[in-house]
Amino acid sequence: MFEARLANGNIFKMIVESIRELIVDVNIDCSTEELAIQCMDSAHVALVSMSLSQSAFDHFRCDRSLSLGLNLPNVSKIFKMMGRDDTMVLKAEDSADKLMLMFENDKSGTIADFELKLMAIEAEQLGVPDTPYKCSISMPSSEFQRIVRDLQVMGDTCKISCTKEGLKFSATGQIGTGNILMRQNVASEKEEDHVTIDMEEPVELNFALRYLNFFTKATPLSPTVIIKMSPGLPIVIEYPIEQLGHVKYYLAPKMEEDEEE
Amino acid sequence: MFEARLANGNIFKMIVESIRELIVDVNIDCSTEELAIQCMDSAHVALVSMSLSQSAFDHFRCDRSLSLGLNLPNVSKIFKMMGRDDTMVLKAEDSADKLMLMFENDKSGTIADFELKLMAIEAEQLGVPDTPYKCSISMPSSEFQRIVRDLQVMGDTCKISCTKEGLKFSATGQIGTGNILMRQNVASEKEEDHVTIDMEEPVELNFALRYLNFFTKATPLSPTVIIKMSPGLPIVIEYPIEQLGHVKYYLAPKMEEDEEE
């Protein structure tokens, strides 16, 4: 039997929202340790990795590891019905073909429960690289969202370069060229406004703006985003969920010669 | 001659908004007592009943009962021009083919006046049942709105059941099943957050969610909605307008066997 109760159910809603434009059907892997997702996006371009520790839950019981095969558009529709302050409960029998979701609101005395059909989804075995990176940048997630949204006006590809000067996002297209530079900034009072750049050597890579934009759907999960780059390796865009988990996206760089137009 | 002046003209605007998706052409019946509407919706499925007492008005004069035949989409367009704090004046001669509407704003010194062509609309004589009901529920109108909006995701039909447990809204469809339970709740400080259930015997009826949703356009008129049900009878969804009137909707239950799919 699996049963998990999350006082701030909204966290789970935000996790669903952060991946539902990338993935249609997904396995949530439940173990005694955590809920976890690891899968490629529908177009097999990006990799999504999610973990939410059992310690994030008020109550967590998982007798046997199991995979909940879910259709995310349907899950997302059900989470639209979750109120801002609702508690969420997930329940499934060990060999069940149904997931029970409950949203409770003590204040209004409302209880909503849903029975969602589970699906058998073939699991992919994916190795996520865990190498040290040459550059690691921490910056406000809202700024990152704004930059990759805005740069879409200039072109389809974003060059991200990390140098001593700072972290630079560039795009070129018919209109002209645009560059946005974030400098290291640890001066402001709020820690979440800080920009910290930890660079071993400069790195410059190109990425599809379309995908960077998909990733920023995770912005509500965390005030801070962590960006990691090494030459020739996929970029990591990580949104920490308090100290309880994360949503991470991996995206391979574009080769400048053949992919740019 | 008919002349009526409403300091809070916005009430009338909200009444128009509450019915304009259900009805195209409508007679507003003016008497010495009240302004009233009673008519079936365009598809002849639901019945709408509105009353606004003469005591709601700062000035009210109606020499002879008369019916103002109005095209609601046009009326709605004109009310879009009403400011938040405008006073409204309605005027018509006894045998006139025109309605005069005036919106006055003392603060900005603006006066807007409109001349609207009246139509001859055949009046339906409708008897509204006034029987005692087995269940009568009072709940926050915004919660009712949220529930019937949200449940549309699950299916087209909503089962409403009133039992000792509370008032339950259920819908089933391709995704699965959803139930939302409102329990009696008189604990919160604000009276408008209360849920009170007055039940003589349990009732369970099915309704088209599409119509329940139309009815919730009246939500801005009242913090509270009153729901009345008896086996086999149309449900009543009532939005009281302070102590000065109401908008009520009547909808016949669906027969479970032939209408569900």
Add this chain to the structure above:
Amino acid sequence: MFEARLANGNIFKMIVESIRELIVDVNIDCSTEELAIQCMDSAHVALVSMSLSQSAFDHFRCDRSLSLGLNLPNVSKIFKMMGRDDTMVLKAEDSADKLMLMFENDKSGTIADFELKLMAIEAEQLGVPDTPYKCSISMPSSEFQRIVRDLQVMGDTCKISCTKEGLKFSATGQIGTGNILMRQNVASEKEEDHVTIDMEEPVELNFALRYLNFFTKATPLSPTVIIKMSPGLPIVIEYPIEQLGHVKYYLAPKMEEDEEE
């Protein structure tokens, strides 16, 4: 060389927004005195005139008069990337085919720079009439915006009449007739809520509501709009930019007989 730095870059953004639905390609004329635009709208119906004095800028250097030929939809896209509190810098070489735009935000440490291709646009020589007008009205720009937006529901043409009674906007169509009267109003505490009417003789003219609506895109630039009319002459709709400039629109009146339907 041309270089101009505007601490409140948002003013320039609002100027671009105020004209971009009327004009596609435009010359910004830079002199030692000001930045200026003077051109007909794309349909050659209305005339747009903009001036922003060099004293509006923190730094202003213009060695030689030059015209920057810009495609406004592109400029507008770039200004979408400007943050609320950004400083703007414009830079161009004397015979350059590129304009450099920079948006700086000291708080977040962000610098965005854009290189925009310049175009050769044939300059029109336009004489703007500078005659005294029979009526001059000053009113809140937001009220003017609301009135011309709302009246579109009634018809395509707006009759504007200035009399002793006040300034009246009227439109007639299938629904009926609507009149909105603004009376002189100097009572309210805030000066920007005042309506002042300076009338030598009554004037009544008809205008295309579509165009009046385009003009109200300048509303964010100024709390007050100044309207000037004389019989048979184009109306002037002026939005002062603090004491540093203006955006003005000129529109010829419609002849009542042949243009109304």
